[in-house]
Amino acid sequence: MGESKKQVGVLGLGRMGTALAGALLGAGHDVVVWNRSPLKAGPLLDRGARLAATPAELASADFVVSCLSTYDSQRPVLAACAPKVLVNLTSGTPAQARETAAWASSAGVEYVDGVIMAVPQGIGTAQARILYGGSSSAFDAWRDVLAVLGEPVFLGEDTGLPALYDLALLGIMWSTMAGYLHALALVGTEGVTPETFTPMALAWLSSVGGFLSGIGAQVASGDYRTDVSALDINAAGLALLEETSREQGIGFSVPAAVRELFDGAVAKGHGSHAIASVIEEIR
Numbered sequence: 001m002g003e004s005k006k007q008v009g010v011l012g013l014g015r016m017g018t019a020l021a022g023a024l025l026g027a028g029h030d031v032v033v034w035n036r037s038p039l040k041a042g043p044l045l046d047r048g049a050r051l052a053a054t055p056a057e058l059a060s061a062d063f064v065v066s067c068l069s070t071y072d073s074q075r076p077v078l079a080a081c082a083p084k085v086l087v088n089l090t091s092g093t094p095a096q097a098r099e100t101a102a103w104a105s106s107a108g109v110e111y112v113d114g115v116i117m118a119v120p121q122g123i124g125t126a127q128a129r130i131l132y133g134g135s136s137s138a139f140d141a142w143r144d145v146l147a148v149l150g151e152p153v154f155l156g157e158d159t160g161l162p163a164l165y166d167l168a169l170l171g172i173m174w175s176t177m178a179g180y181l182h183a184l185a186l187v188g189t190e191g192v193t194p195e196t197f198t199p200m201a202l203a204w205l206s207s208v209g210g211f212l213s214g215i216g217a218q219v220a221s222g223d224y225r226t227d228v229s230a231l232d233i234n235a236a237g238l239a240l241l242e243e244t245s246r247e248q249g250i251g252f253s254v255p256a257a258v259r260e261l262f263d264g265a266v267a268k269g270h271g272s273h274a275i276a277s278v279i280e281e282i283r
């Protein structure tokens with residue numbers, strides 16, 4: 001199936017939907033698009049896409065990719081389209097994905113849920129990875145076409161799992177960015193610029209990343225013993241960061257949130273254990 005050109009429908013031409021449709025066109029597929037605001041389709045039409053007047057016109061496509069802002073905005077659009085195979089790339093919760101899978105099943109639609117771990121500019125490049133879950137027969141059949149968008153990773157038949165991975169991975173990104181911005185604000189109180197500080201932050205992040213496998217192994221085993229760095233020392237360090245942030249006149253909600261977690265784990269008796277033991281407080 002991978003060699004022949006298929007008719008692919010794309011519902012939603014926001015920043016991401018436009019990038020998805022563009023990558024499919026670039027691979028030579030016959031692309032039919034629909035968007036609430038049809039004017040956004042202009043550049044894609046210039047490249048050979050066809051504009052559908054209604055979502056229903058996409059129902060005859062070989063398969064349809066949807067990428068709208070939310071599940072709420074998407075629900076009526078999908079109900080009006082009900083394609084043979086749907087690959088839903090709209091972000092949401094695992095429950096929303098499973099609810100859409102249940103609708104798809106009742107409407108006779110083969111359903112694959114997906115989450116895009118990339119920005120629109122990364123679509124179609126080696127930097128893009130898209131995580132999928134749902135119908136393995138549909139995924140296998142369309143894997144080669146989906147590979148045009150980014151590296152496809154199939155997580156299994158559970159349609160809720162991609163959204164769970166998405167939010168877990170984004171959580172790492174958001175907390176890392178919050179930590180970095182707090183650091184920039186802190187060193188900025190003494191005139192240190194982002195340009196000066198960022199190379200140091202990047203080298204440090206690379207060292208910190210090296211700890212993740214060990215932390216994961218401790219979480220998996222439940223053995224939190226350490227001869228490296230105990231939680232109470234780290235909780236004390238966080239208190240110093242919070243105090244210094246106050247003294248330097250900036251906000252301290254980022255370290256305070258982490259300190260609360262660490263203190264909670266210390267109170268549960270994990271003071272001499274490794275940082276991995278904080279998971280007991282989070283759980």
Ligand SMILES: NC(=O)c1ccc[n+]([C@@H]2O[C@H](COP(=O)([O-])OP(=O)(O)OC[C@H]3O[C@@H](n4cnc5c(N)ncnc54)[C@H](OP(=O)(O)O)[C@@H]3O)[C@@H](O)[C@H]2O)c1
Nearest residue numbers: 012013014015016017036037068069073090091116119120
């Ligand atoms: N941008 C990213 O970096 C990125 C990365 C990963 C995942 N995603 C996910 O991709 C999805 C789309 O993101 P985006 O960046 O493309 O957003 P966007 O640029 O804001 O586009 C939103 C799309 O949803 C449509 N839409 C919104 N409300 C609608 C409604 N009530 N009825 C019909 N269509 C409606 C918009 O149509 P109009 O053009 O008519 O407004 C547009 O096509 C989101 O779920 C997002 O989380 C985005």
